Amino acid sequence: MTHTSTQDRDAPAAATPPGAVAARRIGRPNPVSVLVFARDRGMIVLWVLMLAAFSIWAQPYFATFTNATLIANAAAITAIFAAGVAFGVLTGLLDLSLPGTAAVAGIVTGKVLISGAPVLVAILAGLAVGPIVGLANGLIVLRGMNPLVVTIGTLSVLTGLASVISGGVPVDGLYALHAIGTDSYFRIPAPVFVAAALFVVGTIFLTKTRGGTRMLSVGGNAEAVRRAGVSSSRYVLLGFMLVSTCAALGGIVIAAFVTSAAPTPSTSVLFEALTAVALSGMPLSGGRGSLPRVLVGALIIQTISSALVIKGVQPYWSTVLTGVLLLAALIAERSLTVAVANRVVEQKPAAQKAAVKKAGS
């Protein structure tokens, strides 16, 4: 569910006018409230617990301001890509071409910058790659093809393109991008601000604008949207363009942070983004989910990584731990959804119960 204002609870039933249909009141018994709370905010609680645990285990370095900024910085980069994946999943699509778009965008920005153009022009040039790739992806998918297959194809094309544009060599010396890369403002690294801005704008878009709400509806049930007379194709295109624009932004921020744009797409970045989205409990069927929770997912991944690096634990434990956590989160989310559904539909006939269980997936 999108993060709107808190749900109404136990509102008194309106006095039924004479002769009117007696409506069933949707009460909110306490067990359901607790379960819904656990499902929606469970991730945040988990993260806070982790912070506390790691502060003790990896002391004294974990619980310092500097380390917090490092975690925030790493999470910011993952989060930008995770936002991209999230926009896609919310619209009901899975877009795997993200790393390719990121690579091409980074290279384009790098090349434009090296050629002497102002920083803003270089960044805009790289960002422009996003909507273009998204449009291409969307138009092909709208011809009736599976988004997964199409975006794997475009990933190949983009990988080749990145090599061609860059001549196969990374574009170095991108110090001029420091404003969004290596700089810190009030001791907080620049990428954190970029990610924060993206998430604020993204959340407002999804929850408060017509475009956002229609996009979410398309993800939930595209057929219903079509039958209501709204063009679902338009929102599929919008979804793809948002995904690729986030990827382009991510590629540019990485290039700024590392001061070098590499032509080889990084699949690990996509993997982390997918994990963050999955940790946030967003169902892959589309139409529901919360962008802020995706941010928490990214934070959780990087928090684990930070603690393990500080303690000098082997890196594969980080991967194992993240994987275990992911499975646990998915199982928990599923059980909670089913539990909520079962409680609310107590008096329904069996057929309806099955329908709602399916809806919860």
Next chain:
Amino acid sequence: MPRTHVLTCALALLATTGLAACGSSDDSTGTGASATKVTIGFSPYNQSAPALVGLAKGVEALAESKGASTLIADPNNDPTKQAQQIRTWIELGQVDAVWVLALNPTAIKSLIPLAQSKGVGLLATGTPADYGQSATAAGLSYSVIDYAAYGTAIGTALAECAKERLGGSAKALFLANPAGSTGKAQQDEAIKAALTAGAPGSTIVATVDNKNDRLESQKGTLTAIQANSDLNAAIGVSDESTMGPVTAFTQAGKDPAKSCIVGAGGSDEALAAVKSGKVYADVAIQFSEDMAQSVDELVRFAADPKAEGKQLLTPFKTVKK
């Protein structure tokens, strides 16, 4: 309707066979082996990494200057494809000698008997043991990076920097290759040994996995610095793990020119950093020397397929300012 169906099938079959015929020669550039001119084959990991593209071009030019033509394969990081391509070359008699950067020595191992029977010389990366052989043989040579020597060069460079810039006591971050990387054990041991020998007062205070990735190296260095604020040196073993710490040190407010960052890999960016003093020394693989000695070996085999094989060592050099 059935007749056109058959026709279409026939056409499709013809087209496929035709394409297949074209396909096998698509992987190669240049002309096939002819009676007069010697042809050598070069099979790197892929033709997408810039270094390998450059290498292939260099091999072609060098071979040309020695009166040989070259066929280049692109296995696209697939060991099975690599073996298949070379097998085709040997069976069709297209090459006189082959230099292979083996993606997986086991896949190449099966080619050895075929190569020997057809009199095609083979230069493969690794050691005889990798290919199930006890030693080099006629028409069979190997080329390897001496990881121990590589590591020693890196460790020695750090020791020298420590004495020069840090009064002999460096507190270093070691950005090691991921577990399972080729030659990691020998390399890591050699680095530590050389450091201790050259600068006894220096220590490796922290180790991170460089994950063969620049961003990860940078992030790892930043985390290590805040856990060890007196860090003043870094050891990289590749281009990514050399440039990562440079940026990280700068971000953390430590001047690379006053610290001791040593690395390896030999990319242009790294060599430029050496010139500017940010990186004290870079152990650079001498690609052109390696290429020259490899091509020479191939030409030698082309002239005499029964010539005795050798174990070549990939040359490298420590580049300082």
Next chain:
Amino acid sequence: MVRPPEGTAPVLELVGIDLHYGYVKALHGIDCKIRPGEVVGLLGDNGAGKSTLLKVLSGAHKPSAGMIRVNGQEVVFSRPRDAAEAGVQMVYQDLALVDSRDIATNLCLGRETLRKGPLGWLGFLDKKAMRRAAERELASLGVTTASMSHPVEMLSGGQRQVVALARSAMRVTGSQRGVLLLDEPTAALGYEQTRQVEELIKRLAERGIGIILVTHNLPLCVAVADRIVVLNRGRKVADIATEEADNDAIVGWITGSKAPQEQLAG
């Protein structure tokens, strides 16, 4: 059931509707008139052509022959959107609701209210206004629920049906009288919920909306419909006022054991 007076102009008229699927003729010369506020029960066995006729009326299929008139005007539906715009709204068996969104979003889908002023130009929704509109609509149908902001999947089957009906009703209400096509609205519902939907249909008819109700549920049909039309193998075999028909006759027409009605009301 308040029947509209005999002379009232029909809101929907079918003249000689034929539909061919290749060599198969699915509909043979169907004639039918629906007056504003009239509820017509469309009955027939499986394969009789009820769904096909609905598809034609909702714009999903073009008839091979025949004419459709809405409010006296001849119309041609190339796609469902045309039918919707002409005032013919179909409520599908699967309800076409977006489960993850709330009632207000579902009701206002496609005609969301934007905020006034510059925020509105950027596409910002006036959620309060949408909520109020949804509450108004449901209240006018005599339905109250506790909150507009629950996702629709949490509602009972009957309530979901109500939401789907309300959504379509919102779209046909207006100066132009419209028609609602209901495809098995109570198929998955229990007794109590079916009664609720029954009340709702009556209320909608009171508003002047013409309703075609396709159902297997004979008691429901008899309870709400002013007229009953029976199809058998693509042909209309009966068109009779509900009060004049008896259950045996209806069943006979459905199964084909009873001969088609002599005087078929146009």
